Structures are given as structure tokens and as C-alpha cells.
Amino acid sequence: MQLSVGVGTVPEAQAPPSGATKVVLAGKLFDPYTLEILENQAITISSDSGLILDVTSFSNLRSDFASFSEVIDLRNSTVLPGFVDVHVHFFLHPYAETSWEDQLTKESITERTIRATVHAKRTLMAGFTAVRDLGTEGAGDADIALRKCLSGPDALIPGPRYFCATRAIAPTGSYGPKSSLYVNKEGIDGVTGVEVADGTDECIKAVRRQIGAGADWIKIYADYRFRSRVSDVSRRAGAASVATYNHNELSAMVNTAHEYGVKVAAHATNMSTIVGMLSLRVDSIEHGYDMASAEGFVEEFRGKKTKYVPTLATFYTLNQGQGETWDRAVMTFKKALDGGMDNIACGGDTGVFAHGSNALELSLMVRLGANWKKVLRWATLGGWECIRSQMWEDKAGEARLAQVDKLKEDPRIVGDNEVPFGAVKRGFIADLIATRGDFATDFDGAVSAESIHFVMKGGRIYKRDGLPVV
Numbered sequence: 001m002q003l004s005v006g007v008g009t010v011p012e013a014q015a016p017p018s019g020a021t022k023v024v025l026a027g028k029l030f031d032p033y034t035l036e037i038l039e040n041q042a043i044t045i046s047s048d049s050g051l052i053l054d055v056t057s058f059s060n061l062r063s064d065f066a067s068f069s070e071v072i073d074l075r076n077s078t079v080l081p082g083f084v085d086v087h088v089h090f091f092l093h094p095y096a097e098t099s100w101e102d103q104l105t106k107e108s109i110t111e112r113t114i115r116a117t118v119h120a121k122r123t124l125m126a127g128f129t130a131v132r133d134l135g136t137e138g139a140g141d142a143d144i145a146l147r148k149c150l151s152g153p154d155a156l157i158p159g160p161r162y163f164c165a166t167r168a169i170a171p172t173g174s175y176g177p178k179s180s181l182y183v184n185k186e187g188i189d190g191v192t193g194v195e196v197a198d199g200t201d202e203c204i205k206a207v208r209r210q211i212g213a214g215a216d217w218i219k220i221y222a223d224y225r226f227r228s229r230v231s232d233v234s235r236r237a238g239a240a241s242v243a244t245y246n247h248n249e250l251s252a253m254v255n256t257a258h259e260y261g262v263k264v265a266a267h268a269t270n271m272s273t274i275v276g277m278l279s280l281r282v283d284s285i286e287h288g289y290d291m292a293s294a295e296g297f298v299e300e301f302r303g304k305k306t307k308y309v310p311t312l313a314t315f316y317t318l319n320q321g322q323g324e325t326w327d328r329a330v331m332t333f334k335k336a337l338d339g340g341m342d343n344i345a346c347g348g349d350t351g352v353f354a355h356g357s358n359a360l361e362l363s364l365m366v367r368l369g370a371n372w373k374k375v376l377r378w379a380t381l382g383g384w385e386c387i388r389s390q391m392w393e394d395k396a397g398e399a400r401l402a403q404v405d406k407l408k409e410d411p412r413i414v415g416d417n418e419v420p421f422g423a424v425k426r427g428f429i430a431d432l433i434a435t436r437g438d439f440a441t442d443f444d445g446a447v448s449a450e451s452i453h454f455v456m457k458g459g460r461i462y463k464r465d466g467l468p469v470v
Contacts, residue, residue: 020047020069022459024432025058026079030439032381032423035373037078044068045430049410050459051419052430072461074434074454078446080376081422082129082160082431082457084383085358087286087309087347090116090123090131090146090162091139094354095318101177104138105188112139116146120159122356125463127452129431130161130421132347132387134219134265134286135168138177138191144214151416158462158470161416161431163216163387165265167195169206169253170221174244176228183229194221200252203245207256216389216417218257219286222250222266223273241269241290247276254280261390265309271297278306284345284386287311289329291336298339305393306343307386308336312368313348313360333368345386346379359447366443376439384422391418404428411458419458430459 022045029041042061044054047069056062065071091112092103103112116139123131136143143164149156175196177188186192197206207218223241231238245253254277257264263283268274271294274285278300284307291297301308310333319326336344348361365375392400404420404427411419411429419429434454437446445451455463462470 021045021053021063021067022047022070022072023061023063023065023068024072024079024430024456025075026077026434027075028078029055029424030078030080030373030376030380032081032377033425035377040075041079043079043424043430043432045459046407047459049407049412050430051407051410052424052426052428053407054426055424072454077434077436077454078439079424079432079434079454081380081424081428082433082455083127083346083358083362083379083447084130084132084387084422085123085128085160085347085350085361086132086284086307086345086383086386087311087349088119088123088131088133088355088358089135089137089349089351090119090133090355091136091142092351093119095352100137101188104177104191104193109139109142113142113146116142117149117157117159119351119355120146120150120157120162121468122354123350123358124158124160124455124457125452125468126356126358126449127433127435127447127455128160128358129433129455129457130163130383130387131350132163132165132217132265134165134217134267135194136166138193141166141213147214153412153458158468160457161421163417164214165217165219166210166213166215168193168219168221168267169197169203169210170194170224171198171244171249172196174224174226175221178229198249200248203249203253204256207253208260211257211260211262215262217263217265217387218253219265219267220245220250220253220282222268222277223270224267243270243273250276251280254282258390263390275300278304282306284309286347286349287329289315289325289332292328292332297332298336298341301341301343304343307345307382308341308343309345309347309386310336310365311347311349311361312364313350314352316360316364317353330368333365333370337369342374343382344378345382346375356449359449362447363444372439372443375443381422384420388420389418392420416458430456432456 024043026041029038040058147162150159265284266277315326315329421431435451437451439446453466
């Protein structure tokens with residue numbers, strides 16, 4: 001079969017020679033830097049490294065199609081960088097299927113790991129080419145081994161780029177699962193949903209231990225429903241989210257992680273907790289649904305690099321789009337939009353609802369009034385800016401980013417999680433997806449897993465014509 005777009009003809013694919021390149025012909029291409037939809041763009045990709053070599057219009061394509069090892073025709077589609085979900089839990093599945101506590105205490109680590117591999121593939125097929133897993137929830141350090149299986153040119157299983165936080169950290173008495181018989185003990189049958197640490201020394205040790213185990217991120221429960229066991233007699237006290245750690249403990253954890261070049265995510269819902277975490281330069285705030293209760297909360301974020309991750313999808317799912325928590329989450333997000341807040345990333349707390357339905361977070365943002373182009377940026381470039389390593393930050397990171405077009409960020413040299421992604425430009429890795437939907441007229445449909453008919457990660461095709469190829 002031959003294809004003509006005015007710049008030559010396309011031969012049948014053949015074995016790529018040394019230094020071979022492939023080209024993607026995009027009818028439309030979303031640029032997260034400019035928020036523009038560019039038409040008739042040719043994306044040239046190194047078959048060896050998976051890096052993008054060039055992005056240009058069809059008319060400026062300097063090579064004849066015969067010089068490419070493969071031509072991928074997406075002229076009837078909108079191409080964009082792969083989506084990034086910055087808050088997932090691969091070792092959980094929907095609570096509507098099995099309660100959180102039963103998953104931790106009745107499903108073996110083997111079953112949970114096998115489920116995680118299924119979740120990884122579903123996530124990739126939905127167009128999410130990178131995720132940050134913010135805690136195995138009782139599965140220990142199993143995410144470290146899963147990351148190994150998902151990474152490299154010969155990955156054992158298909159899935160997204162996988163950033164891990166291993167066990168997460170919370171103080172004694174705060175987190176579950178909680179025994180109804182032995183109320184003074186942590187966990188059930190030795191299973192705890194987090195690593196328990198108290199006092200500055202233990203907190204520092206927990207951070208060091210998790211970094212030593214291979215964590216990409218440290219996650220701290222900065223506030224939580226500490227008094228959940230009084231819910232049967234005092235519902236308000238049992239449901240209240242309260243600070244878990246004092247300032248010295250939080251400071252010790254954040255500073256220790258940063259000293260080792262590791263970023264920190266904070267589970268935080270209360271504004272008082274969030275203000276404290278922002279002062280410590282925490283890297284992302286998860287949930288934050290009660291920020292609207294404070295005046296000027298957007299100003300607290302202004303000028304800071306901390307990302308706000310609303311996790312709207314989990315509150316929507318757990319409350320069927322109703323109830324006080326959902327209403328507060330909606331109010332906070334809308335106030336963030338009204339205040340011009342832009343340091344937002346898309347993470348649904350996926351696992352509470354089904355993996356593969358990750359785009360629900362994007363859809364809810366648009367339904368609540370966010371500009372769809374900004375949501376696409378938050379879900380692509382914004383996702384990379386959130387989960388990328390500390391080595392991409394500050395002046396050293398800026399200098400590194402300025403050199404990306406020199407093609408030095410080869411995954412074979414820097415590793416899968418160090419390559420730049422989230423944009424389609426020279427030097428970035430070719431994590432690309434395509435939809436036949438129209439974002440402007442039917443955003444929900446355009447981002448749905450069913451509409452994402454093409455998925456490429458690292459220059460390798462994982463889904464074509466709506467069907468998995470691995």
C-alpha cells in the first residue's frame with residue numbers, strides 16, 4: 001500500500017537499518033507549551049533511542065518516505081503527548097468490588113501483584129504513558145519489583161513509566177487496617193497500610209529506608225482521620241481530618257528527602273496543614289479539598305512550584321457526585337480556577353475507581369469549568385513537571401532542559417524515568433497517543449479509553465487501530 005501526502009510515497013515497512021527513523025503523520029497535534037492545535041505535523045522518531053528528532057509540517061519534511069523504517073498514518077486523528085496520572089494505586093482495585101480493608105487483609109501479595117500487572121496494561125491502553133504510584137497500601141515494597149518489570153527495552157509486561165513511593169509514612173494509630181479486637185495494635189495480622197514512624201529520629205529513618213529501597217518519591221500523611229474509632233459514638237470527631245505530625249517531624253522528613261534528591265508528596269486536606277507543608281517546600285499536595293475554607297489560598301501557592309492534585313475522581317466515585325466532601329472538593333477546585341491557579345496536575349487516586357478509567361479526572365475538571373486546553377496541559381506536560389526527578393529542578397534542571405534538543409537524554413543512558421516526556425518536541429521521548437474525538441465539542445468522548453486508538457511509549461507502539469499489539 002502507498003500513501004501520498006504531497007511529500008513522497010510510503011513503501012511497505014522493512015527491517016530498520018542502523019540509525020533508522022520512523023515518522024508519525026499527525027493530522028492535528030496538541031502543543032502543551034502553547035496550547036495550540038497544529039495541523040499536518042510530521043514527527044520524526046529515532047527507532048533506536050525512541051527520542052523525537054524533529055517536528056515539522058508535512059510541507060517542510062526534508063526526507064522522502066523511503067528513508068523511514070516505518071510511516072504511521074494518523075492524519076485522521078489528533079495526536080498529543082501521552083497522559084500522566086500523578087496519583088494511582090496499582091495494588092488496589094475499586095472499593096465497589098472489594099473493600100479497602102479486605103484487599104489488604106484477605107488478598108495475598110501474589111494476587112495483588114498480579115492484579116497490579118493487569119492494572120498497568122489497562123492504564124497504558126487508556127493512553128496514560130506515565131504514572132506516579134503513591135503507596136502500595138499494605139503490599140510493602142512490591143512496587144519496586146513491578147517498576148523493574150515495566151521498565152527498559154525488554155520490559156516483562158506492558159505498562160506506563162512507573163514512579164514509586166513504596167509504603168508511604170504515617171504515625172502510630174492514624175492509619176489502617178485497624179483490628180476490632182486488638183485496638184491498641186497497628187494493623188491486622190502484621191499488615192499495615194503504611195510504614196509507621198514517630199518522632200524526628202524515626203521519621204528520618206523511615207525516609208532513608210524507603211529511599212534506600214528505591215523509592216522515586218516519599219509520601220507523607222500530613223493529616224488524616226486519626227480518631228476514626230470513635231465514629232460509632234461521635235461521627236463528626238471520627239470523620240474529622242486532623243494533623244498527624246508536628247512541624248519538627250514534617251520538616252525532618254521533607255528536608256531529609258530533599259537532601260537525597262527525592263521529592264515529597266503530602267496527603268493533606270486541611271488548609272492549616274497545607275500552609276505548613278508549603279512552607280517546607282513540599283512538592284505536591286494531594287486532595288486539598290478543604291482549601292476553599294480559607295480566604296486567599298491561591299495566593300499561598302503563587303510563586304511556588306508545589307503542584308495541587310485535586311483527585312476529584314475519587315471523591316466523585318465514593319460519593320456518587322454528592323455529599324459534603326464532594327461539594328468542598330468542587331468549591332476548592334472552582335476557586336482555584338477563579339484565582340488563575342495553574343500549577344495543577346491530574347491524578348485521580350485511581351484504584352479507588354477502575355484502572356483504565358483514569359481520564360475521569362480530566363473530564364471532571366472540564367465539567368467544573370476548566371479550559372480543556374489547560375486540562376490537557378496539566379495531564380501531559382504538567383504531569384511530567386510534577387513527577388519528574390529532582391534533577392530536573394532549580395537552576396541545574398533549567399540548564400539540563402535547555403540542552404534537551406542536543407539528544408543527550410537517551411533512555412539507554414539516563415533510564416526510563418529520567419527522560420523528558422509530556423511534550424512533542426525534539427529531544428523528548430516519543431510517548432504519543434492519538435484520538436479520533438474532538439476535544440472542543442466532546443471532551444469526555446475524546447479522552448475516553450475507547451477513543452484513544454493509538455498508544456506509543458518510548459517510540460514503541462503498544463496500541464494501534466484501537467487494539468493492543470502486545
